[in-house]
Amino acid sequence: MSTTAARSRARAWPAVAQVGLVAGGAGLLEFLTQSGYISPMVLPPPTEIVGKLGEIVPSNVFLDDLGSTAITVFSAFAIGAIIGLLIGIAFWKLPFVGAVFEPYLVSMYSMPALVFYPILLALLGLSKAPIVVIAASMALIPIALNTMVALRAIKSTLPKLGTSLNCTRRQIYWKILAPAATPLVVPGLVLGFIYAMIGTIAMEFILASNGIGFRIGYYYRSFDVVDMYAYILVASIIAIIVNVALNRLERRIRRDMQ
Amino acid sequence: MTRSPSTFQSETHAATTRRPTAADEGRGVRFDGVQVVYPTSDGSIEAIREVSGAISDGRFVSLIGPSGCGKSTLLDVVGGLRRPAAGTVAINGEAVSGPRRDTAMVFQEDSTLHWRTVLSNVAFGLEIAGVPKKERETRAREIINLVGLSGFEDRHPRELSGGMKQRVAIARALLLDPRILLMDEPFGALDQQTRMFIGRELLRVWDETRKSVLFVTHDIQEAIYLSDEVWIMTARPAVIKAIVPVDLDRPRLPEIMSSPRFHELSTQVWELLRVESEKALNIRGELP
Amino acid sequence: MTVTSDPPAETAALAAGQLEGRRERRWALPAARITVPIAALLIWFAIAPITDLVPSPAAALAELWQGFADGWIYPGLASTATAVLAGFGIGVLTGFPLGYLLGRNRIANRIFEPLIAGTFAVPRIILYPVLLTLFGVGLLAETGMVAISAFFPIIMATSAAVRQVSENLLKLGRSLRANRRQLATKIVIPDAAPAIMVGIRIGFSISFIAAIIAELFAAKEGLGLMISEAYAALELPRMYAIVLLVMVIAFVGNILLWSLERRLRS
Numbered sequence: 001m002s003t004t005a006a007r008s009r010a011r012a013w014p015a016v017a018q019v020g021l022v023a024g025g026a027g028l029l030e031f032l033t034q035s036g037y038i039s040p041m042v043l044p045p046p047t048e049i050v051g052k053l054g055e056i057v058p059s060n061v062f063l064d065d066l067g068s069t070a071i072t073v074f075s076a077f078a079i080g081a082i083i084g085l086l087i088g089i090a091f092w093k094l095p096f097v098g099a100v101f102e103p104y105l106v107s108m109y110s111m112p113a114l115v116f117y118p119i120l121l122a123l124l125g126l127s128k129a130p131i132v133v134i135a136a137s138m139a140l141i142p143i144a145l146n147t148m149v150a151l152r153a154i155k156s157t158l159p160k161l162g163t164s165l166n167c168t169r170r171q172i173y174w175k176i177l178a179p180a181a182t183p184l185v186v187p188g189l190v191l192g193f194i195y196a197m198i199g200t201i202a203m204e205f206i207l208a209s210n211g212i213g214f215r216i217g218y219y220y221r222s223f224d225v226v227d228m229y230a231y232i233l234v235a236s237i238i239a240i241i242v243n244v245a246l247n248r249l250e251r252r253i254r255r256d257m258q
Numbered sequence: 259m260t261r262s263p264s265t266f267q268s269e270t271h272a273a274t275t276r277r278p279t280a281a282d283e284g285r286g287v288r289f290d291g292v293q294v295v296y297p298t299s300d301g302s303i304e305a306i307r308e309v310s311g312a313i314s315d316g317r318f319v320s321l322i323g324p325s326g327c328g329k330s331t332l333l334d335v336v337g338g339l340r341r342p343a344a345g346t347v348a349i350n351g352e353a354v355s356g357p358r359r360d361t362a363m364v365f366q367e368d369s370t371l372h373w374r375t376v377l378s379n380v381a382f383g384l385e386i387a388g389v390p391k392k393e394r395e396t397r398a399r400e401i402i403n404l405v406g407l408s409g410f411e412d413r414h415p416r417e418l419s420g421g422m423k424q425r426v427a428i429a430r431a432l433l434l435d436p437r438i439l440l441m442d443e444p445f446g447a448l449d450q451q452t453r454m455f456i457g458r459e460l461l462r463v464w465d466e467t468r469k470s471v472l473f474v475t476h477d478i479q480e481a482i483y484l485s486d487e488v489w490i491m492t493a494r495p496a497v498i499k500a501i502v503p504v505d506l507d508r509p510r511l512p513e514i515m516s517s518p519r520f521h522e523l524s525t526q527v528w529e530l531l532r533v534e535s536e537k538a539l540n541i542r543g544e545l546p
Numbered sequence: 547m548t549v550t551s552d553p554p555a556e557t558a559a560l561a562a563g564q565l566e567g568r569r570e571r572r573w574a575l576p577a578a579r580i581t582v583p584i585a586a587l588l589i590w591f592a593i594a595p596i597t598d599l600v601p602s603p604a605a606a607l608a609e610l611w612q613g614f615a616d617g618w619i620y621p622g623l624a625s626t627a628t629a630v631l632a633g634f635g636i637g638v639l640t641g642f643p644l645g646y647l648l649g650r651n652r653i654a655n656r657i658f659e660p661l662i663a664g665t666f667a668v669p670r671i672i673l674y675p676v677l678l679t680l681f682g683v684g685l686l687a688e689t690g691m692v693a694i695s696a697f698f699p700i701i702m703a704t705s706a707a708v709r710q711v712s713e714n715l716l717k718l719g720r721s722l723r724a725n726r727r728q729l730a731t732k733i734v735i736p737d738a739a740p741a742i743m744v745g746i747r748i749g750f751s752i753s754f755i756a757a758i759i760a761e762l763f764a765a766k767e768g769l770g771l772m773i774s775e776a777y778a779a780l781e782l783p784r785m786y787a788i789v790l791l792v793m794v795i796a797f798v799g800n801i802l803l804w805s806l807e808r809r810l811r812s
Contacts, residue, residue, distance in 0.1 A: 018660065042680055096578070099575055114755060118785055119785065119789060123600075198669045202672075217675065236665070239665075239669070243665075244664060357721045359723075363718070366714075371733070386719075386724045387722070
């Protein structure tokens with residue numbers, strides 16, 4: 001048993017180092033702020049920020065912001081996923097159309113779709129709608145591209161197998177093509193969700209009336225440094241948790257399907 | 259198929275234990291109790307248990323064995339890319355402790371540098387060794403001519419077929435003018451016709467240069483056609499099971515493959531190899 | 547007998563295969579691709595008369611031309627360009643070497659890669675207030691924002707690209723007794739170059755986006771600030787003109803880096 005213990009200890013060393021690094025960094029900042037090397041107007045002591053975090057998380061303001069941001073992210077993701085999947089399937093079914101639009105779709109990755117935000121604000125007013133449009137348009141790109149690639153990558157023997165087994169069209173789609181494409185579609189969906197989240201928080205940050213991103217900008221503008229840092233911290237923690245959780249989910253699905 | 263493999267083993271084992279004659283002493287490659295162990299996440303795997311033997315100067319030796327038996331590992335040890343857990347490999351009397359000037363390797367997969375032309379690929383070894391550009395390119399052109407790639411000097415690897423890429427790799431190795439050429443299944447990724455053709459080319463070049471060659475393959479015909487000796491390795495942990503001397507006349511033409519003697523040798527090698535391949539498949543659970 | 551008597555059968559087959567196919571479709575695809583932006587422009591023309599919120603393309607283009615003729619666009623353009631180029635430069639100069647280290651050093655990789663990858667979903671822009679409190683509103687904070695945004699895709703792409711260098715080529719390098727520097731400059735970096743370029747291209751796009759977002763939030767000068775000022779004053783043709791300019795710059799920059807990437811790939 002001692003060998004397995006030693007082995008798991010050997011596997012855990014990077015985690016130990018990571019925790020050490022983060023704790024060390026926080027400790028250093030604590031020292032620099034407490035001793036006055038860094039002004040509290042620039043960075044309050046980390047302990048103070050974490051203490052504030054404890055106050056913020058149960059507060060109604062935070063829960064309302066969180067709910068608002070979550071609703072925006074989920075609706076943007078849902079719209080982006082549906083449109084993205086449809087585009088991906090269409091580009092696979094109609095290769096010429098796919099070839100025509102693919103470079104535009106790819107370059108949308110790099111296009112500051114976000115600069116349309118003021119235009120959408122002008123068109124749709126200061127509400128959730130412009131944010132949902134931008135975030136959904138960011139989410140749909142990886143979903144569409146991955147779906148197209150996933151369907152194109154299916155070996156031609158698989159549908160042939162279906163035909164040879166007298167599958168109906170419906171069965172070929174649902175029992176063969178869909179599961180065969182899933183391992184590559186899922187990463188697209190994961191990326192799409194993350195983009196929806198990044199887009200939402202970034203747009204809220206620029207201009208919105210509530211939401212986590214908005215609150216960071218709001219506290220910056222009202223010179224409330226401690227609250228600002230606490231909100232930046234909580235937004236980062238949420239994003240990291242979502243990222244890690246989705247990656248785990250993706251790995252599990254891919255492992256089960258492949 | 260009537261004689262048991264063990265008969266062959268005792269018959270050919272004499273070659274393994276033959277003491278080197280005075281003329282051989284120190285020349286070529288000597289293996290002395292080479293053992294190779296791979297560290298893995300749970301413990302270690304013994305890839306090669308014990309290999310001893312000698313390749314005398316200018317001989318063409320093929321190493322054949324079941325897949326995953328450690329042939330390439332042994333080649334890496336000679337090339338100085340891997341240290342044995344025990345034993346030594348000596349080249350011309352010097353123990354190998356790292357990559358050497360007098361060995362050159364040709365790898366199984368494409369090892370051309372895809373961003374360079376054929377000429378600059380072939381000259382790459384000399385470039386690393388610090389030979390001036392003019393000199394190395396003049397010498398590279400000669401070797402390119404020798405391996406039959408004249409006219410392709412300025413092409414990029416993507417414009418070449420698999421067989422031509424391997425010729426680039428062979429030319430790169432030959433340009434270093436090594437005493438010993440180490441070839442790790444160099445034609446493994448090629449189709450049968452290309453293999454035959456490039457094998458004949460290799461023999462022609464070898465006849466002109468007479469390097470010592472250690473050639474890893476899993477193709478019995480190829481091994482016999484090319485070699486002076488065929489070394490047969492066992493399944494992991496590997497030892498040399500037998501050495502089959504190939505007593506066919508040189509220069510050899512592909513027609514020799516239909517001769518009765520060639521057929522005899524093939525059967526002999528196959529019989530020795532068959533048991534080991536079954537063992538190897540059993541280890542990997544591919545046989546019931 | 548130094549030259550092979552029979553030409554390698556492989557070569558001829560290869561040459562024949564490469565030239566064939568796709569010839570009749572050659573013009574159709576680019577033609578169809580060009581119609582896409584034209585169609586978008588036509589839709590814009592069609593929508594403009596319906597609503598006051600969308601100015602006509604002609605008005606937006608005229609405004610843009612005015613911007614260059616009168617010169618009111620230059621200060622903002624120069625400011626944004628400075629922030630993007632300086633920040634992107636810092637992102638490359640830090641992200642590339644650190645990415646190389648991360649890709650080649652197993653220990654550094656095991657420790658830092660999960661930390662960096664874990665923060666992938668954190669919108670970098672929320673760090674902008676930190677930079678603003680540190681440097682105040684201005685070019686410095688904006689450049690810092692751009693550098694942070696460019697750094698992550700570049701370090702991640704470089705690390706992954708370097709790690710994917712073929713084992714065979716590394717073996718070749720070692721067997722030729724290449725030293726550390728030769729291994730880096732003659733094998734690892736050239737082999738990884740196309741994949742590194744992908745990261746640099748994405749890094750550039752993100753640099754540009756980051757600069758515009760940062761300016762939309764708080765800046766002294768810049769195209770993003772001009773967009774939000776035009777929005778606040780409801781000068782719609784001007785707002786559309788600047789958005790159009792930003793898109794064109796992003797598109798051209800991306801195409802340039804993409805063609806560089808393709809040249810490396812071949």
